[in-house]
Amino acid sequence: MTLTQNKIASILRQRGYKITPQRRAVLNIIALSHDHLTPAAIYEKVHEEHPGIGLVTVYRTLDILAELGLICEVHAGGNCRSYLMRRPSEHHHHLICSDCGAVVDFTDCDLSNLEQRLARETRFEIKGHLLEFTGRCRNCRKGMKQKKAAR
Amino acid sequence: MTLTQNKIASILRQRGYKITPQRRAVLNIIALSHDHLTPAAIYEKVHEEHPGIGLVTVYRTLDILAELGLICEVHAGGNCRSYLMRRPSEHHHHLICSDCGAVVDFTDCDLSNLEQRLARETRFEIKGHLLEFTGRCRNCRKGMKQKKAAR
DNA sequence: TAGCAAATGAAAATCGTTTTCACTTAGAGA
DNA sequence: TCTCTAAGTGAAAACGATTTTCATTTGCTA
Numbered sequence: 001m002t003l004t005q006n007k008i009a010s011i012l013r014q015r016g017y018k019i020t021p022q023r024r025a026v027l028n029i030i031a032l033s034h035d036h037l038t039p040a041a042i043y044e045k046v047h048e049e050h051p052g053i054g055l056v057t058v059y060r061t062l063d064i065l066a067e068l069g070l071i072c073e074v075h076a077g078g079n080c081r082s083y084l085m086r087r088p089s090e091h092h093h094h095l096i097c098s099d100c101g102a103v104v105d106f107t108d109c110d111l112s113n114l115e116q117r118l119a120r121e122t123r124f125e126i127k128g129h130l131l132e133f134t135g136r137c138r139n140c141r142k143g144m145k146q147k148k149a150a151r
Numbered sequence: 152m153t154l155t156q157n158k159i160a161s162i163l164r165q166r167g168y169k170i171t172p173q174r175r176a177v178l179n180i181i182a183l184s185h186d187h188l189t190p191a192a193i194y195e196k197v198h199e200e201h202p203g204i205g206l207v208t209v210y211r212t213l214d215i216l217a218e219l220g221l222i223c224e225v226h227a228g229g230n231c232r233s234y235l236m237r238r239p240s241e242h243h244h245h246l247i248c249s250d251c252g253a254v255v256d257f258t259d260c261d262l263s264n265l266e267q268r269l270a271r272e273t274r275f276e277i278k279g280h281l282l283e284f285t286g287r288c289r290n291c292r293k294g295m296k297q298k299k300a301a302r
Numbered sequence: 303t304a305g306c307a308a309a310t311g312a313a314a315a316t317c318g319t320t321t322t323c324a325c326t327t328a329g330a331g332a
Numbered sequence: 333t334c335t336c337t338a339a340g341t342g343a344a345a346a347c348g349a350t351t352t353t354c355a356t357t358t359g360c361t362a
């Protein structure tokens with residue numbers, strides 16, 4: 001379930017952050033997009049509607065939203081840092097289409113067996129994991145006619 | 152099994168790359184280290200012994216080695232791009248100590264069930280995955296006295 | 303050994319991100 | 333509703349990592 005913007009605004013307020021038009025705009029863009037967006041892409045979209053908003057503000061807003069856990073990072077191969085509105089608020093992972101960039105979440109990774117075995121064998125205290133699948137989504141598999149989303 | 156340097160050299164030669172002292176030096180550093188190293192760290196070490204070698208050359212060499220699949224990238228949280236000599240030449244994953252940066256490989260990730268299920272449910276054609284565990288290694292768990300390896 | 307394509311190093315360019323700082327503003331309190 | 337202040341903003345500059353450019357050097361084939 002997507003958090004409503006009002007809900008997000010109230011979380012921000014609770015934590016002592018002010019609700020500014022700039023933050024609303026950034027939030028809006030991320031919430032409306034089903035893709036993961038790089039900071040630059042977010043800036044671009046935000047800037048279209050609100051030309052006054054600077055890239056710096058986008059970065060600052062992303063930092064705050066990530067800190068509050070309202071958005072999450074996608075790694076997706078080479079370049080790091082693109083963001084996605086946090087949909088399931090619990091632990092989850094991503095399945096990323098390498099063609100169009102679509103992201104699907106999944107929650108049940110069931111790595112506990114593997115984790116336990118690794119912990120036993122290596123004597124590591126395992127704290128977390130990063131798991132992402134890549135592939136081609138349904139749409140991109142049929143029809144190459146799909147427009148590739150501009151990154 | 153670690154590829155010997157000679158073997159690597161011959162792979163380079165086969166692909167039309169020349170064997171230069173600079174490339175040897177970079178290769179040497181990566182092969183001797185059991186940690187994953189950032190380009191900067193590699194440069195530093197290489198530079199100690201061969202002060203003539205520039206950072207640019209390190210980058211170029213890393214690109215080539217990665218392209219040939221002789222070294223592999225480690226993601227490890229925030230900052231991307233550190234490299235590791237490819238030890239098992241097959242598909243494998245990393246277990247990374249968040250304190251000292253030690254990396255342990257493991258090969259049997261057994262995600263096929265999950266992968267099949269995801270493919271069925273999402274109609275993705277799944278091509279690959281990224282799996283990394285993070286935690287604290289045995290040494291770092293006992294004794295905080297361990298010196299943190301400079302990144 | 304000669305010759306040339308490939309490789310190198312230094313400097314400059316580029317890219318993404320962060321810091322600085324003077325100015326503006328959201329929102330708590332009068 | 334108005335005032336005041338801490339928090340937020342934008343522009344420019346700083347910054348670190350990586351890439352490009354270009355003149356010079358070098359490995360290696362003929």
